Amino acid sequence: MKQKRHGHNGEFRHKHSLGQNFIEDEFLLEQLAELSLVTKEDSVLEIGPGFGALTKPLARRAKQIVSLEIDQTLFPILNVALEHYDNAKVVHGDVMKTDLSQLVEEAFGSECSLRVAANLPYYITTDVLTKLLLTLPQAKSIAVMIQKEVGDKLLAQPGDEGYGPLAILCQYYCEVRRALDVPAACFAPPPKVDSSFMALERRMDMPCRASDEAYFLRLVKGAFAMRRKTLVNNLISCFPIDRAQAVAAIEAVGLAAQCRAEEVSIEQFCRLSDEIARIGE
């Protein structure tokens, strides 16, 4: 569905399929830029600038900013909106198909203090967050507007309903905070759901660390593969180990043989990953 928009940006037709729910409230935009923790030392990657509404307050705080936008029809509007911002650059591309570390390196060089900020298109929230966390480890923070419900998932603890691979991935690498709740009415057009602006700050000292992070991430994904199955059943269908080995590994980290992935803490997943990697050697 496309919604026509009149006003200072002419007759732009919002593309629902691209998650184009824009923010116009100047006070809110300033607040979001402030909560993004951006300072004059920072180089910022923004995903989806839209009309450049958030780009401007970010650019005023940052050393420089590069914004990645998929919708080429926004470029004439962006060019006007950002004409007085010499430190802002807009690049055309799909965040899911772009090599983000190359983009950042080309735009800012290899020695920058990087932060990410975005009012994300909600149809790719999980994929974008996963990509940012795994491919831009140098980013000091990732501040993103997402669906409120997904924000709950990012904060979920073992035993909570939304606890799963996304919570574990985010909390493993970052300290996660809900910086601000934002009602649907603050967007144009308003989405069907309320939103939260979430601040993820990369951990300097990680409380727990898996010896092989790629293996750990594979384990977490596998452990939640079939939600109704027990951890042991998920493990034996995802890894080349038998039931007795899986039970031994689970018990070695202090868990009950019949437990489910939803009950396992990040620290226990780290130890379980080391244990199973050892069995598989």
Ligand code: SAM
């Ligand atoms: N930053 C603006 C604001 O806050 O008003 C717009 C945010 S809007 C929620 C999401 C933006 O992401 C839109 O401009 C949309 O065109 C863009 N977008 C959608 N999918 C994208 C993708 N795969 N890669 C890059 N940008 C995308």
